[in-house]
Amino acid sequence: MMIDEKITIFINNLNSKNLFMDSFFQIFASDYLIPVICALSIFSLWFLVLDSKRLLLNQKIVFYSISAIIITNFFVWLINSLISRPRPFVTNSDEINLMFYAPTDPSFPANPVAIGFAVAMSIFPANKYLGYFLLVVSIIFSFSRVYVGVFYFVDVFSAAILGFTVAILVRKIMRIKIINYILMKQIKILRTLALS
């Protein structure tokens, strides 16, 4: 048995011992909590108007975050089509106690975790507090996904690295003159609508 499987089984075997912990991690692992928190963070950044310089940075970061989500999804899809790793509850069905629905897509890398980290890393330059908050929330999300038995430890770890890398990559891409020009044009249109 690989070390990855051992860590996964160890974390997963912590479940079914405490109702509060189970409920907490089941809610955290939900498809409807962390994605909404990430989206709300992006939404809040748009209206965080303290001064004109920070407003422009915040609104650029909103575009960076949305781009990071799209590019992360693309990379996950690409990796999924190259490496089709079965879910832990399939491979280690005897040791893993599934506390979630049984997803049918490949396990590696963990798509929602990658998006969580990509958004957290994208938001960091605009608002450190929000960035740290999203980072902590994404770490709990990653842990909870292993806890409920839908991902291996390596799946969430590699997804975190992917999310970080994509966020940095997007920031570099967005600095290209033509892309920055298009971005500024969009912001200017929204300024007429009193939205930027």
Next chain:
Amino acid sequence: MNYFNNDIRELFINHYVIYVYLSCFGTLQLVSAISNLRGIMILSNVRANKILGIIFLASGFIFFFSAPLFISAQWMDYGNSKATIENFASVRNVNDIDGGLHGTAQFLLFLLGCILSFFTSVIISAILMFINNNSKTLKVNEQKYKGIFLLKNKNYYSSLRFNFRGRFINDD
């Protein structure tokens, strides 16, 4: 396989829209209070508006995750019933092929929630400004403001009109 698909999907859509609407509205009120954007604040007191924002934000999450405790539906694959304390956290974990929402649907519904919450804020704020006769007349030193900064003093409709007239002093 999908015997409880439609019922649960319909519930999910309804609950998810309410959830994102309340959360977006709360976030907008909280952030507008922090940024002092009076054009979208629904209370004139900044502190009260922040508290209102936090209440709405929290209520969205509480509503979505606790609704199965109070609403009878086919949460589990056996008959109509309310969820229990033991299983309420798990009943929201439904695969998109079995009645949950897939990513695109979530994105579109979230967008709908954002737009609805923004317009709710704008309309309520405008009505309250009108009732309180609080609509600001443009001061000379305010003419440098443009775009979203106009919402610090004017309602959204006035800001929109002002922006479209292009009466900015430095349009960079």
